[in-house]
Amino acid sequence: MTEPLRLGIAGLGTVGIGVVKIIRRHAALLEARTGRPVMISAVSARDAGKDRGVSLTDYAWETDPVALAVRDDVDVFVELMGGHEGAAKAATEAALSAGKDVVTANKALLAIHGQPLAEQAERAGRVIRFEAAVAGGIPVIKSLTEGLAGNEITRVMGVMNGTCNFILTQMQATGQGYNALFEECGRLGYLEADPNLDVGGIDAGHKLALLASIAFGTRPAFEDVQLEGIQRIQLADINAAADMGYRIKLLGVAQRTARGLEQRMSPCLVPANSPLGQLEGGTNMVVIEGDSIEQVVLRGPGAGEGPTASAVMGDVLDLARGLRIATFGQPAATLQEVPAAQTGLPAPFYLRMGLLDKPGALAKVATVLGDAGVSIDRMRQYGHSEPTAPVLIVTHKCTRAALDAALDGLAATDVVDGTPVALRIEEV
Amino acid sequence: MTEPLRLGIAGLGTVGIGVVKIIRRHAALLEARTGRPVMISAVSARDAGKDRGVSLTDYAWETDPVALAVRDDVDVFVELMGGHEGAAKAATEAALSAGKDVVTANKALLAIHGQPLAEQAERAGRVIRFEAAVAGGIPVIKSLTEGLAGNEITRVMGVMNGTCNFILTQMQATGQGYNALFEECGRLGYLEADPNLDVGGIDAGHKLALLASIAFGTRPAFEDVQLEGIQRIQLADINAAADMGYRIKLLGVAQRTARGLEQRMSPCLVPANSPLGQLEGGTNMVVIEGDSIEQVVLRGPGAGEGPTASAVMGDVLDLARGLRIATFGQPAATLQEVPAAQTGLPAPFYLRMGLLDKPGALAKVATVLGDAGVSIDRMRQYGHSEPTAPVLIVTHKCTRAALDAALDGLAATDVVDGTPVALRIEEV
Structure with missing residues (x-):
């Protein structure tokens, strides 16, 4: 196949612009790797007039993302608007109905509506790809769904909210309290419009629900994630943990147990000398354990223009190469509905x-x-x-x-x- | 596609038996993930009578791996014999000629003969997959070739020989000298038959040559790797490095520079508090840097039955799912022949x-x-x-x-x- 792969990109914030830049900068490299040109047909965003630091004049402009999603000259709808209702959901559904593949960075949309969307994609013979939705630039979805597919996965863990990890590691490094650092994050632009998405663990919980689904072959079930934020952590806890050889991390853990599927996103103590304990600042880490692999640890930037755009492009290039698997790694109809474990495995x-x-x-x-x-x-x-x-x-x-x-x-x-x-x- | 994917496995050492065990243990799981049964048609090894702790009676037995490779009931030839000449090479060539895909753990074969083998595979419309050849269970080939395909890769580094890292970290932990630990590795069975493959950096050099090829779109060129082993490292070096905040690692570094392709495998000092510096024992680590991703670090077991078999199965399951890309990530004819950089970038x-x-x-x-x-x-x-x-x-x-x-x-x-x-x- 040597015809171009044609993208429609909805959402021209940091990530969308990052994707545009990669495609403009690396046209030859991407064609060498996939055997065909990767091009942008059209884009959409709220404000057409805004200067985004990159020329968009080569691309058709749609005000309405749904109109973008169904264009004849779009093969892949790239959804980078965010939000689990409204335009993102409507445009994703429209794209699938129109027979487009979808690449998205939208963790909330898939954690909450992943099952019906995956079913719709399969009916249309299309796929939804979402590497950028979990742990930024780290190729964790691909590693888990493909590279480690020979394993029965026993546990997946992750530090997947950079803002929370920044606050927790800065508390230790600077001796400042939670409130001061929370305010600093606001000034630095590290917080979502609703800060509870970050510090309440919701954003990381969405990511955990997606990891759990592909790890265990279960329906994504964000509503079953036991959520606890970092708001109650005090400097005294950080210091006491350090005294005893631990660090406090907002840690997601998913495990399939005899009592059901356990999904926890909560502040936990981990050994200071473990890879998770050593993780500082905004970097993300995912730990995957399986019956053959023992343990694999993946570490990388969890956000930002370049890393997130890199993840989006990984998905786009798979589609350009004709690499297609079911949205959550196996047919949506075979994903199991597993009850939530009411209590975690014993722990100290x-x-x-x-x-x-x-x-x-x-x-x-x-x-x-x-x-x-x-x-x-x-x-x-x-x-x-x-x-x-x-x-x-x-x-x-x-x-x-x-x-x-x-x-x-x-x-x-x-x-x-x-x-x-x-x-x-x-x-x- | 729902017909079974049929394997012929040549070599029933640790890794081969690990693959057999996964296929027997997880038949249902693998079929759920790929949509088709994955089965073994035939196996071959030198000694048919040996007890390998798993039943092989369901599979046809071939004494000659070439005969195995060309069997009509084999879709994928799984080469786990090792060695860059002789039977492994002949059987791989025979498999490709007979129109089989090849999955291999043979780093030496591909580092030395990768270019003609990739060309042969493409003429036959087949692929060679080799995740298990580099860094054991870590899905690094897939991450680099697919997940990070949107990046211009700027540097790849790795600690990829567990025996060397075991010796170097044990020198520091126990205060024993190189010779004592070298002998201990011999007793523990950690050394290749020719120990120079380990401590001379050759084994890790093969892996680096494969990483460099897929990272930079160049022909695999093991002959251009600047090799230096760990034999001259003394306890005094380990301790002096530690005093100054460093650790000594047998580190592979590949970088494309204005002066050509740089491939070095040599003992280096790295900061003690970096992920590479913190890596202890037989664990492997690969660090990938790209223009968008910044830095991704992958860590996991570099050897052993389970982890290596996991990597083999990752490749097998990709083939079962119909996921196929060119052996080194792009058509062999487009891989560039880049001169070796005669001297590395400046460093302390x-x-x-x-x-x-x-x-x-x-x-x-x-x-x-x-x-x-x-x-x-x-x-x-x-x-x-x-x-x-x-x-x-x-x-x-x-x-x-x-x-x-x-x-x-x-x-x-x-x-x-x-x-x-x-x-x-x-x-x-």
């Missing part, structure tokens, strides 16, 4: 609480934990000037259910000030 | 030498370096009881040619005992 937990200065307070805590079946591996009580004494506990492995029972028990005592911070320690 | 170097106890010795060394255009960044002279004083020097960036001139100059003085150790410090 980190607890931090303020203990009121009363006789026997520590003994009460130990008794409550013991009664709930939670045994203590390590405990530290720090000197203090306030009326409450900071106490850190690392438990032996226990279930989250047992831990929650213990937390309820602690709340019923009169010795614990406020709600303890409880973080899972993930074995990596 | 680490030098260790024994200085004879003569007045003005250090001044002579400094003068010789200066005359050769090599300026000194840091120098340390250690206290000593022997007649020679250990001296460590870190240079500012200079070319290897300038450094070699300085080394010649030092040999011509009467103050340096023996040949200095000179290692490049790679910026990673």
Whole structure:
């Protein structure tokens, strides 16, 4: 096949412009690699007049992305608008109906509507590709769906929100608190319009739902991701974790267990000397474990013009080369609907609480934990000037259910000030 | 396509048996992912009677791998014998002539004969796949050829010989010398029959030549790899490097420069806190840098039954799914023949030498370096009881040619005992 592959690109923000730049800069290289020219027929964005630093005059302009998606001179609809409803969804559906393949960076759209969209794509004999939706430039979707396809995947983990990892590593590096760094992220433009997408773990949760689907052959089920943000992490936690040889990361973990599919996105402690523990700043990392591969770790930039455009182009070039597999790695009808595991596999937990200065307070805590079946591996009580004494506990492995029972028990005592911070320690 | 994909597997060592086990264990999973059964028609190995811990009675047995390669009931010839001449080469050629695709773990065969084999495959309309030949289970060939195909690759680096990395990290961890650990590797079965393949950098050099070809669109040219083994590394080097914040790794680096294609496989210093510096034991790591992606780091097991079989199966399953691209990522006829860069890009170097106890010795060394255009960044002279004083020097960036001139100059003085150790410090 030597006819050009013709793209329609909807959304000319950072990523869209990055894609345009690659296609303009590397026309010869891309043709050498795929055997055919890769070209842009048309683009769409809200503001046609804006200077985007690259010439767009060679391309037809559509105001309406749906009109772009169905153009006769478009083979692949590249959706870079974002948002899980509205124009992105309508244009993706229109593109599939019109027999176009779709390449998208839209994690929310696929995490929430992935199943019906994949089914629609298959009915039309088309595919949806979404490498750019997960972990930016890291070719993790391809590695998991194709390179590691001979494995039964046992666990997938990832640090996939650069803003959260920036805040957590800067807390440790600079000694600033969460609020100060959150505000700094706002000034630097690192936060989504709704910051809860970042610090609440929603953005990373969308990515985890997509990884879980392709890892385990299950329907994408974002609604089943157990979400916990980083807003409650204090400098005291960062420092206590470091003292004990850990780092705190907003970590996504997906695992298929006898009790169902476990999908957690929450702040966890990981060993400081592990690849995940060593990951600093905005870089992303995905850890894939399988029955044959043991463990593969992929690390790279999780956002930005170049890296995300690189991922989009990886998908586009696969299509140019005629490489096509089902959206989630196997036919949508065969994706399993697996119940969500109500509780994670047992793990050690980190607890931090303020203990009121009363006789026997520590003994009460130990008794409550013991009664709930939670045994203590390590405990530290720090000197203090306030009326409450900071106490850190690392438990032996226990279930989250047992831990929650213990937390309820602690709340019923009169010795614990406020709600303890409880973080899972993930074995990596 | 729902007919089975039928394999003929030549070579039933660790990797071959690993492949058989995956196909037996995961028949349903593999069929769900590819849409068709993946089965083994026939196998071959030297000793038919040997107990290999898995039943082979379902498969036809061929004593001659060439006979296996051309069987009518074989679609894909899986070559796991190794060796760059003899049976592996003859059987691969026979398979291509008979219209079979080839999946191989044979780095030497492709690094040396890759160009004519790729041409033969294309004439036959077939492909050769070789994920397992480079960095074991890490899906690096796929990441580079497909996932990152939108990038102009600027540099590829890798620690790709687990035995060498085991020796180097154990020297630091245990304080044992090179010879003791070399012998331990022999006892543990970590060494190739010809140990120079490992410690001389040849095995890793084969892998680098394959990476360079797909990264830069050039003909595989193992003969142009500048090879240097780890045999001269002493504990003193390991410790001195650590003191200065570095680790010593057998590092492959491929870079396309204005002066030609640079391919180096040699012991280098890398920052201790970089992903490469933190890599311990037998694990492999490949670092890929491109104009859009910035840097991606892939880490995983570089050898072993499961991981290598996982890589073989990745290739097999691509073929089952109909995913086919040219052997080295673009048509063999378009691969460029690029001259080898005669000297690497400038870099800082680490030098260790024994200085004879003569007045003005250090001044002579400094003068010789200066005359050769090599300026000194840091120098340390250690206290000593022997007649020679250990001296460590870190240079500012200079070319290897300038450094070699300085080394010649030092040999011509009467103050340096023996040949200095000179290692490049790679910026990673």
